[in-house]
Amino acid sequence: xxxxxxxxxxxxxxxxxxxxxxxxxxxxxxxxxxxxxxxxxxxxxxxxxxxxxxxxxxxxxxxxxxxxxxxxxxxxxxxxxxxxxxxxxxxxxxxxxxxxxxxxxxxxxxxxxxxxxxxxxxxxxxxxxxxxxxxxxxxxxxxxxxxxxxxxxxxxxxxxxxxxxxxxxxxxxxxxxxxxxxxxxxxxxxxxxxxxxxxxxxxxxxxxxxxxxxxxxxxxxxxxxxxxxxxxxxxxxxxxxxxxxxxxxxxxxxxxxxxxxxxxxxxxxxxxxxxxxxxxxxxxxxxxxxxxxxxxxxxxxxxxxxxxxxxxxxxxxxxxxxxxxxxxxxxxxxxxxxxxxxxxxxxx
Amino acid sequence: xxxxxxxxxxxxxxxxxxxxxxxxxxxxxxxxxxxxxxxxxxxxxxxxxxxxxxxxxxxxxxxxxxxxxxxxxxxxxxxxxxxxxxxxxxxxxxxxxxxxxxxxxxxxxxxxxxxxxxxxxxxxxxxxxxxxxxxxxxxxxxxxxxxxxxxxxxxxxxxxxxxxxxxxxxxxxxxxxxxxxxxxxxxxxxxxxxxxxxxxxxxxxxxxxxxxxxxxxxxxxxxxxxxxxxxxxxxxxxxxxxxxxxxxxxxxxxxxxxxxxxxxxxxxxxxxxxxxxxxxxxxxxxxxxxxxxxxxxxxxxxxxxxxxxxxxxxxxxxxxxxxxxxxxxxxxxxxxxxxxxxxxxxxx
DNA sequence: TTGAAAGCGCTACCAC
DNA sequence: GTGGTAGCGCTTTCAA
Numbered sequence: 232x233x234x235x236x237x238x239x240x241x242x243x244x245x246x247x248x249x250x251x252x253x254x255x256x257x258x259x260x261x262x263x264x265x266x267x268x269x270x271x272x273x274x275x276x277x278x279x280x281x282x283x284x285x286x287x288x289x290x291x292x293x294x295x296x297x298x299x300x301x302x303x304x305x306x307x308x309x310x311x312x313x314x315x316x317x318x319x320x321x322x323x324x325x326x327x328x329x330x331x332x333x334x335x336x337x338x339x340x341x342x343x344x345x346x347x348x349x350x351x352x353x354x355x356x357x358x359x360x361x362x363x364x365x366x367x368x369x370x371x372x373x374x375x376x377x378x379x380x381x382x383x384x385x386x387x388x389x390x391x392x393x394x395x396x397x398x399x400x401x402x403x404x405x406x407x408x409x410x411x412x413x414x415x416x417x418x419x420x421x422x423x424x425x426x427x428x429x430x431x432x433x434x435x436x437x438x439x440x441x442x443x444x445x446x447x448x449x450x451x452x453x454x455x456x457x458x459x460x461x462x463x464x465x466x467x468x469x470x471x472x473x474x475x476x477x478x479x480x481x482x483x484x485x486x487x488x489x490x491x492x493x494x495x496x497x498x499x500x501x502x503x504x505x506x507x508x509x510x511x512x513x514x515x516x517x518x519x520x521x522x523x524x525x526x527x528x529x530x531x532x533x534x535x536x537x538x539x540x541x542x543x544x545x546x547x548x549x550x551x552x553x554x555x556x557x558x559x560x561x562x563x564x565x566x567x568x569x570x571x572x573x574x575x576x577x578x579x
Numbered sequence: 580x581x582x583x584x585x586x587x588x589x590x591x592x593x594x595x596x597x598x599x600x601x602x603x604x605x606x607x608x609x610x611x612x613x614x615x616x617x618x619x620x621x622x623x624x625x626x627x628x629x630x631x632x633x634x635x636x637x638x639x640x641x642x643x644x645x646x647x648x649x650x651x652x653x654x655x656x657x658x659x660x661x662x663x664x665x666x667x668x669x670x671x672x673x674x675x676x677x678x679x680x681x682x683x684x685x686x687x688x689x690x691x692x693x694x695x696x697x698x699x700x701x702x703x704x705x706x707x708x709x710x711x712x713x714x715x716x717x718x719x720x721x722x723x724x725x726x727x728x729x730x731x732x733x734x735x736x737x738x739x740x741x742x743x744x745x746x747x748x749x750x751x752x753x754x755x756x757x758x759x760x761x762x763x764x765x766x767x768x769x770x771x772x773x774x775x776x777x778x779x780x781x782x783x784x785x786x787x788x789x790x791x792x793x794x795x796x797x798x799x800x801x802x803x804x805x806x807x808x809x810x811x812x813x814x815x816x817x818x819x820x821x822x823x824x825x826x827x828x829x830x831x832x833x834x835x836x837x838x839x840x841x842x843x844x845x846x847x848x849x850x851x852x853x854x855x856x857x858x859x860x861x862x863x864x865x866x867x868x869x870x871x872x873x874x875x876x877x878x879x880x881x882x883x884x885x886x887x888x889x890x891x892x893x894x895x896x897x898x899x900x901x902x903x904x905x906x907x908x909x910x911x912x913x914x915x916x917x918x919x920x921x922x923x924x925x926x927x
Numbered sequence: 928t929t930g931a932a933a934g935c936g937c938t939a940c941c942a943c
Numbered sequence: 944g945t946g947g948t949a950g951c952g953c954t955t956t957c958a959a
Contacts, residue, residue, distance in 0.1 A: 236641075237699075237722060239936055250946045255938060263944055280720045285697040286637050287936035290951050293584075295634055306659035314653055318680075327694065330678045332666075346675070349633040351585075372628045374585060459866035492868045515863065518807035520840045587952055598930045603954060611928055635952035638935050 238279040247275035258283055289351070297329045298541060299352035301343055303359070304457075305332045308513050309530040310358070313380065316534025317356065324542060326353070333358075335424045335455060341366035348373055354541045360384025360391065361426050376544040378537050381528075382427055383566060390544075391564045392536045396427045399526050400434025402571055403480050403508055406524070408442050410578050412478035412506055415439055416448030418465045418490060419456035419482025428455070428482035431510060435480055448473050462486025466493035476505060478577065484509035484516040487523050491576065506577040512570075521575035528569045536565050586627040595623035606631055637699070645677045646889060647700035649691055651707070653680040657859050657878040658706070661728065664882025665704065672890060674701070681706075683772045683803065689714035696721060702889045708732025708739065709774050724892040726885050729876075730775060731914060739912040740884045744775045747874050748782025750919055751828050751856055754872070756790050758926050760826035760854055763787055764796030766813045766838060767804035767830030776803070776830035779858060783828055796821050810834025814841035824853060826925065832857035832864040835871050839924065854925040860918075869923035876917050884913050 244251040249268060256262040257272040264272075275281075289295040298321055302310040318328050329347060333340035341363045347355070354375050360382040362370070370377045370388050377389035384391055407415055417435050420428030436446055450456075450465050462481055466489070469476060481487035487509030491501055499505050501521055509516050512527035540563060573579040592599040597616060604610040605620040612620075623629075637643040646669055650658040666676050677695060681688035689711045695703070702723050708730040710718070718725045718736050725737035732739055755763055765787075767773070768780030784794055798804075798813050810829055814837070817824060829835035835857030839849055847853050849869055857864050860875035888911060921927040 241936080251936090252938080252946055253944085256945085259938095265944060268944085282693075282696045284699060284936055286634055286643055286699055287951090288938070289634050290638055290936080290953085291938040293951070305653075305662055306656050308654050311654035327677075327698075329675075345630075348630045350675075351632060351634055459862050463866060488863075489866055492866055495868045514807050515836075518811060518837055518840055519867075520843045589952080599952090600930060600954080601928085604929085607954095613928060616928085632952055635935090636954070638937085638952080639954040641935070 237284075238281045239284075240281075242279055243272060243276045243281050246279060247272045294353060295351045296325055296327050297350055297352040298326050298354045298356065299329045299331070299344075299347040299350070300356040301331045301333055301340055301347075301358060303333055303335045305330075309511050309528070312530035313534035313537070316531045317538050320535055320538035321541065324545075326541075335457075337361070337363050337366065341369070344369050353545055354378065356380060356537055356541075358382075359426055360387065360393075362388075376541060378540055380533050380537055382430070383564065387562060387564055389562050390540055391562075392533055392540065392567065393565075394528055394567045394569050395434075396430035397434030397437070399510060399528070399569055400431035400436070400480075401438040402569070403431075403510070403524075403526060404435045404438035404442070406571055406573065407478045407480065407506065407508065407577060408438075408444070410478070410506065412577075413444055414448060414473070414475055414477040415444060416450060416469055416473065416476050416479040417446075417481075418450045418462060418469065418479055419452075419486050421449070421451060422453070422455050424455040425457060425482065428457070431482055448476050448479070456481070456486050457483055459485055459489035459492070462489030463493040464489075466490035467497070470494070470497055470499075478506035478508070480508040480510070482510060484511045484513040484523060484525050487525075487576075488515050488519055491519070491523065501576050502578040508577050512572060516572075516574070524574045524577040524579065525572045526569055527572055529567050533567055536567065540565070585632075586629045587632070588629075590627055591620060591624045591629050594627060595620045642701060643699045644673050644675050645698050645700040646674050646702045646704065647677045647679070647692075647695040647698070648704040649679045649681055649688055649695075649706060651681050651683045653678075656861050657876070660878035661882035661885070664879045665886050668883060668886030669889065672893075674889075674893075683805075685709070685711050685714065689717070692717050701893055702726070704728060704885055704889075706730075707774055708735065708741075710736075724889060726888055728881055728885055730778075731912065735910060735912055737910050738888055739910075740881055740888065740915065741913075742876055742915045742917050743782075744778035745782030745785070747858060747876070747917055748779035748784070748828070749786040750917070751779075751858070751872075751874060752783045752786035752790070754919060754921065755826045755828065755854065755856065755925060756786075756792070758826070758854065760925075761792060762796060762821070762823055762825040763792060764798060764817055764821065764824050764827040765794075765829075766798045766810060766817065766827055767800075767834050769797070769799060770801065770803050772803040773805060773830065776805070779830055796824050796827070804829070804834050805831055807833055807837035807840070810837030811841040812837075814838035815845070818842070818845055818847075826854035826856070828856040828858070830858060832859045832861040832871060832873050835873075835924075836863050836867055839867070839871065849924050850926040856925050860920060864920075864922070872922045872925040872927065873920045874917055875920055877915050881915055884915065888913070 240251040240254045244254045256264045257269045331343040356378045358381050360379045379391045382393040420432030491507050508524040510526050512525045516523035516525045588599040588602045592602045604612045605617045679691040704726045706729050708727045727739045730741040768776035839855050856872040858874050860873045864871035864873045
């Protein structure tokens, strides 16, 4: 009658004829175990099919090796890039990303944060700088580094790695005006759900106004316009109401592509009849025809910088001393560069 | 001098004036604690900012609440759908998806499996039915349900929820032939890296051959053709070599879109001059113009069925008795339906 | 309904 | 280089 549960270090120790402590060491790099006994232990482990239990290890070391990361959507090439960078730069240090997605819903974000806190992550990465009040409190009280990404919050919880979405909007507006367009519209970003899209819209609007142009072609909607279909429908509606529209920025390349398809279906040529711009430097904006003018926010680099920040924080455990008030003292706010990509769709 | 670490159940117990055991009960639904003491405990917990430590809880209950899931790419709308379904259907039961992606690399998959096993997941979901020999062994010996998805392996490790990629290829080939096309090509799926794409190619090739048609227009490449750019380049190459090509299937909608853009750039009309088909029912194939004929594999439903299977398995803990040989007895293999979506790009 | 004791599997710490 | 002891924070089990 064999034991029906997974073998433990004690089992390995028994088979290898050593103490469990030595087994523990054998599984750790740079630990003082003679090469012969280590080999004997590894053989025994192999024979038993032993796998280290990092749950138990974490309880003892008080390090779970988790980094909690929350993004708005799991189906988004840009957030995927940030996640890739985090994974690549954290896994070397034995850190495992615990991934959650909020579906652009702050209540859901709060729920995920609460669930993740039970897993005792060593750092928490969230997207954006706007959260429920309760969520902010949980994050601030977590006792671990918190990094807000993809935005530059006015008052960050702790660290931030991002860019100004409003500035992105302004840059694109300036570009369109520079190309000579006057009757300019905007699609997306007018609902709470897509905060960062809304910031881009606001920046865009600000600049359009500053240029003395009308904002009547800014599309109003009750729903977030973040899919191709939504972009297509919005563009159809906009064209119906304002057939003389000369240029439109969409809150994302994805909706911009949908918008461009609506133009094509309507028999309009891009950019001869109408110019279209997007945001996010998605694959599609670079590969469709005509290519869509966009803004690259360096999604991968956001992940890289965030990972660096985390590794730095975890290296120096000093700040654990000050239980509160970590934020104001040694919190960092990193502004990432963004790049306008002028392309055919706006007449380049 | 306050304690500088996170509060524990004992801290809460002390403040609430009960034993830690009662605190434990207070945090569990359906446990026998008087309403008054429960409230007192929750207040104390709130005051201290206490959060349950599920690492420690898991050590005691021997249930981590993790379900390990490995997909090839985190930047893929279809795998994202499967993940969404898993998340939605597992989180109600308190299960947390532990997500990893292999980048279409079996060695990397093996590495992730090994890392995940240390977290003691209660079930493991992998994509595809081909793994390194070592990886198969680890999965089989894990002692928890293993579900291979997106494929129907000849000899599954344990369970499987998927479809026949070869059949998908055959279906599309038959459709193109039915539309009257004779000079038919295929782009993608000719490298080991994209196993399921390769299966589709083989099925497609089989059917094209069976129809007595040539397969000389099957594009050869050293790399996986899974991006828009790769699809575009492949199509350019194909058109150069065989300008008379009448129809092409791509291993994915993503590359199909790239291929279509190559046609547009070359001044070819789709489908008048050349027909294009894809695979996967991605957003882009439905929203581009012309729409691209595709095959819907029900990515979300794969996740739903997989989640159901996991919940069933975890409900009946019986099979833990038989330590090996779980597989052959009560393993299930679920074939999911796939749907051809005939669209404009192939002359519908 | 509540509490005390034991232990989950591992590692920190201190001996040798 | 190796082993013993204690304990991480929780839950199971048994008793009251």
